[in-house]
Amino acid sequence: MSYYKLLKIKIYTLMRHRWLVVLLTLITAMSTMGFAYAIIIYHQINLQIKVTPISQIVVTFPTEPTTFNPALILESADILSFTYEGLVKENSRGEIKPNLAKSWQISQDNKQVIYTLRKGLKWSDGKPITAEDVVFTYNEIYRNPDIPTYAKDFFLIGKNRTFPTVQKLDDLRVKFTLPEPFAPFIRATKLEILPAHIFEETVKIKDQEGRPKFMSTWGTDTPPENIIVNGPYTIESYTPSQRIVFRKNPYYWHKDAQGNSQPYIERVIGQIIPNQDTSLIQFRSGGLDYINVNTDYFSLLKHEEAKGKFTIYNGGLFIGSTALTFNLNKGSRNSQPLVDPIKSRWFNQAEFRQAIAYGIDRQQILNNIYKGLGKLQNSPIAVQSKYYFPIQAGLKVYEYNLQKAKELLLKVGFKYNNQGQLLDEQGNIVRFSLMTNTNNNILQSMGVIIKQNLSDLGITVDFNPVATSIFINKLTQTFDWECQLLDVAAAQEPNDWSNVWLPEAGWHFFNQASQAGQTPIMGRQIADWEQKIGDLYIQAASEPDEAKRKAMYAETQQITQEYLPFIYLVNPLSMVAVKNRMQGIQHSALIGTFWNSYDFKLTED
The missing domain is CATH 3.40.190.10 (Periplasmic binding protein-like II)
Incomplete structure (x- = not known):
């Protein structure tokens, strides 16, 4: 048993029996030395057993x-704010500052970066943090094809999706060599550094299913x-x-x-x-x-x-938004389609998604649910970002318009029956399930309004809030969902969320590819517009000219608003209440x- 735990037990035991000890001591003192002297002893004992309160x-x-594995955390990522750090860090203004690395040098051709760690860094077990930990984290964990960490997507550079080479120069210096210039590279190295002396064996040993032991560590x-x-x-x-x-x-x-x-x-x-x-x-x-x-x-x-x-x-304004997304995956798993083929045909029509966007009264959501404390969101890039493409410049928006929504649906073969229900060309009633997180009151209230809005279009929505664990599991593991209402990120640096937009990346939720260790998906298809967004994200990240980067990201925003893989809804204010x-x-x-x-x-x- 550790000294700290033993001390806690002793203190607890002492406090538990405090009055018994004091009473016995007082009685003994009174019988031998007199009452007044006993009172002095009482106060001495009382002072001795006082414990300094812990600030918390x-x-x-x-x-x-x-x-609690930092490379695998999806839920409760807030834990990482307290427990892990990377080479660099963002401050409250989104600026990049030194962190575990005190400095870095970039070569003239922008293809090499040398980081210098601070002297005297230690892990919580007292072992030194060295360049070996940095090299191990990037080469053996983030680069490892058998470990499906979200971090991998941020370091696959260029059309060939090449990972940088990472080399130890000495105990405090690490050199990254990039296959080509990569504008967001320094910001990406804010990701967590892991302890080599703890994990080095876990990436070598495989379990019965052939997965690294790291996955269960x-x-x-x-x-x-x-x-x-x-x-x-x-x-x-x-x-x-x-x-x-x-x-x-x-x-x-x-x-x-x-x-x-x-x-x-x-x-x-x-x-x-x-x-x-x-x-x-x-x-x-x-x-x-x-x-x-x-x-x-x-x-x-x-x-x-x-x-x-x-x-x-x-x-x-929060660096994110609420959004609606349809499952566009046409693939199957174990010979079972992820999405009912009839519904998949609806979901994969851009006009259907556009009609849904016109049919949702976002201003009603902003006024009734958010009390006007926010703005309507129209882009996957945050309004605070220098890469944001504004409405004034021509970004397409979908203002509530039932007539326009119905015209779009009729144009592509949908029709209405005598009861006002929307039918597809084969006469199937248009009905789908809308899922959200049962623990998010805002999303639940929003789902009720969306259900009512779409009923005015003749569409039946089965609104189905589920527990957080089920919600995340369907989104990242089973992929058997139809429509999701969720919180999504809207990045200041677009590449921070490139893993949402690259078709093979780990968070490409609306048309997810199977990841390492998952049952393969057969028959998955990637649309031309979908591939175009991914290609532009790759090109923009490798483009050193800021004007050209802006133009590329502007094009991605025009495509996302045309084809609506996410129907963006409301961007609320980011507010917290903290005790004084x-x-x-x-x-x-x-x-x-x-x-x-x-x-x-x-x-x-």
């Missing part, structure tokens, strides 16, 4: 983790002390469906201007609360120090801001609240 904050996580049943990190906090404990507790990493490198060790706050408790209403109740009752501000709650929380001793931080006792908050719509958790301090209420 309580936050909320909306989803349950399925792994650091599951949620792994003892927290075995999870080695390089971020500001370690994982102290995990209680399924309840909480994740983080403890200050004693080996974390970051220090303030006075040389004081950071983070300042000793412990972060992440309560797992899938339901937003429950989070609100706990925040208002003092059980949470932080909450995302759902627009349904904004007026209530704003009214209580002073009395409740908290501050609402508005980071501007937490200082150092620099909430950003671009990067969130906890990007600088090492700077947070606690003050007296």
Whole structure:
């Protein structure tokens, strides 16, 4: 048993029997030395057993983790903000700053980058962080074809999708050699560095199914002390469906201007609360120090801001959007089509998707659900980005217009029966399932409006909210869904979400390819427009001329709005409420609240 655990047991035992010990001591002292002297002894004992309170904050996580392996995390990615860091880091303005690497040098031909690590970096087990860890992370994990990590897609460069070569120069220097110039490369190296001394054997050993042992390493049943990190906090404990507790990493490198060790706050408790209403109740009752501000709650929380001793931080428009997407995959698995062929024919008609876009009253959604706190979204690229192609320049938009929607449907062979139901050319009633996350109140409310809007088009929508785990599993594993209502990213740097747009990438949700270790999909087809978007993303990433990059990304936005793989809906304001006792908050719509958790301090209420 560790010294720390033993100390906790001793303190707990002492506190549990505190009054018994004091009473026995007091009685003994009174019988031998007199009452007054006994009182002095009592106060001495009372002082000795006082325990200094640990500084801590309580936050909320909306989803349950399925792994603590940083290369494999999809759900509960917020964990990574506390536990892992990369070579570089984004600040609240989206600017790239040194992190584990103190500096980097780029060659004149933009094909070589040499990073220099900070001296004295350590993992949470005290082992040094060296160039060996960087080389291992990129060569053995991110580059490994048998490990389906999301990170891989960001480093496959050019038409040949070539991974950079990564070479150790010495203990503190690493050289990346790129097959061709790659404009977003430095930003991409913000991805997490993993410990070679922990994982090096796991990538070599295969299980019975031929998968690297790495894939099952650091599951949620792994003892927290075995999870080695390089971020500001370690994982102290995990209680399924309840909480994740983080403890200050004693080996974390970051220090303030006075040389004081950071983070300042000793412990972060992440309560797992899938339901937003429950989070609100706990925040208002003092059980949470932080909450995302759902627009349904904004007026209530704003009214209580002073009395409740908290501050609402508005980071501007969220770096993302809500969107509707149809499953365009024409493939089959185990001889079973992923999507009913009849419905697949509807979904794969651009005019059908355009009619759906015209048939959704986005302004009603913005007014009724978001209380006007946001804007309509029309692009996969964030409005904050220099690559955003504005409406004024000719970006196509879909304003609510039932007449135009019906004209489009009739034009491509749909028709209406006497009851006003929409039928396809073969007389099939147009009906499909719309799925969303049951733990997201906003999406559920939005689904109700969309269902009603489309019923005005004669379309029957079976609205089906499901648990988060089912929602994510269908989107990333089974692919057996028809239509999804979800939150999607809208990137400031387009390449940050290239894995959504490249046809073979891991997050190409609307027409997903099978990934490493998954049952193959047979008969999947890629549309010309779909391939064109992917090609443009590859070309733009390798183009050093900024004007040409902008033109390429402008073309991708025109294509996405013409063919609508995602029907973008509303981009809300990014708002959080934080108790005033937490200082150092620099909430950003671009990067969130906890990007600088090492700077947070606690003050007296």
